[in-house]
Amino acid sequence: MARxxxxxxxxxxxxxxxxxxxxxxxxxxxxVTTTIAEDKGVLVLLPPWSDEKPQDVKIHQRNVFSVxxxxxxxxxxxxxxxxxxxxxxxxxxxxxxxxxREDMSESPQRAVISLKNDRGTKYGRYLEVYNELKAAxxxxxxxxxxxxxxKFFDDLTQDQRKIVIDxxxxxxxxxxxxxxxxESK
Numbered sequence: 006m007a008r009x010x011x012x013x014x015x016x017x018x019x020x021x022x023x024x025x026x027x028x029x030x031x032x033x034x035x036x037v038t039t040t041i042a043e044d045k046g047v048l049v050l051l052p053p054w055s056d057e058k059p060q061d062v063k064i065h066q067r068n069v070f071s072v073x074x075x076x077x078x079x080x081x082x083x084x085x086x087x088x089x090x091x092x093x094x095x096x097x098x099x100x101x102x103x104x105x106r107e108d109m110s111e112s113p114q115r116a117v118i119s120l121k122n123d124r125g126t127k128y129g130r131y132l133e134v135y136n137e138l139k140a141a142x143x144x145x146x147x148x149x150x151x152x153x154x155x156k157f158f159d160d161l162t163q164d165q166r167k168i169v170i171d172x173x174x175x176x177x178x179x180x181x182x183x184x185x186x187x188e189s190k
Contacts, residue, residue, distance in 0.1 A: 064115075064117055065111070065115075067107065067108060067109065067110065067111065068110045068111060068115045068116055068117055069117050069119055070082070070083065070096060070099045070100075070110070070116065070117065070118045070119065071083055071084070071119045071121070072092070072118065072119065072120050072121070072134060072138070073121045073122070073123075074120075074121075074122040074123065074126045074130055074131060074134055075122075075123045075125075075126070076123040076124070076125030076126060077125075078126060078127055078130040080092065080134060082095060089133055089134065089137060092134065092137040092138070092141075093137045093138075093140050093141045093144070094141075096118065096137070096138055096141035097141045097144060097145055099116060100113050100116040100118075100141065100142075100145060100173070101113060101145065113145070113172060113173045113174070114171075114172075114174060116176060117176045117178055118138055118176065118177045118178065119178045119180060120134065120135065120138065120177060120178065120179050120180070121179070121180040121182070121183070122134075122182050122183075123182060123183050123184075124182045124183065124184055126182070138177060139175075139177075142173065142175045142177075143158070145173050146158045146169050146170070146173050149169050149172055149173055150165070150169050153165075153168070153169065
């Protein structure tokens with residue numbers, strides 16, 4: 006049997022010198038061609054930070070529309086279970102109070118919607134409730150815009166929008182979430 010020289014053994018090796026270059030080019034290719042989806046969430050304008058203590062405001066209970074989504078994803082409005090399909094209309098009626106009932110808000114400027122959820126609430130359910138409440142205000146503002154100016158709210162000038170917003174301000178208070186299962190039916 007012939008003896009193999011060290012030169013024959015070197016020829017059997019794979020030259021891996023350019024592997025790092027190829028890996029770098031592949032990495033660069035994927036970084037350039039991949040798009041990163043931005044998270045989209047609820048757009049809420051938060052007030053600026055202040056070290057001053059907030060004012061204590063007295064609110065009559067009749068002006069508070071309390072909405073609770075518990076850990077079982079049940080919707081409780083003013084302590085009673087409600088289907089989400091009825092939430093928008095009920096909120097609109099509470100805010101406007103067309104029949105001047107004693108158990109509803111005194112006026113749209115005094116109506117406060119208090120939204121509270123449990124830490125066990127599913128995010129999708131929270132968004133459904135939040136969207137229904139925002140939709141109630143949007144419809145009320147569109148109705149008022151049609152009455153006053155004959156246009157939809159989005160088509161109004163800045164001054165006209167301010168008038169409608171002053172008449173129907175969006176006052177939505179979100180309380181801190183309670184512990185898992187603390188709020189239940």
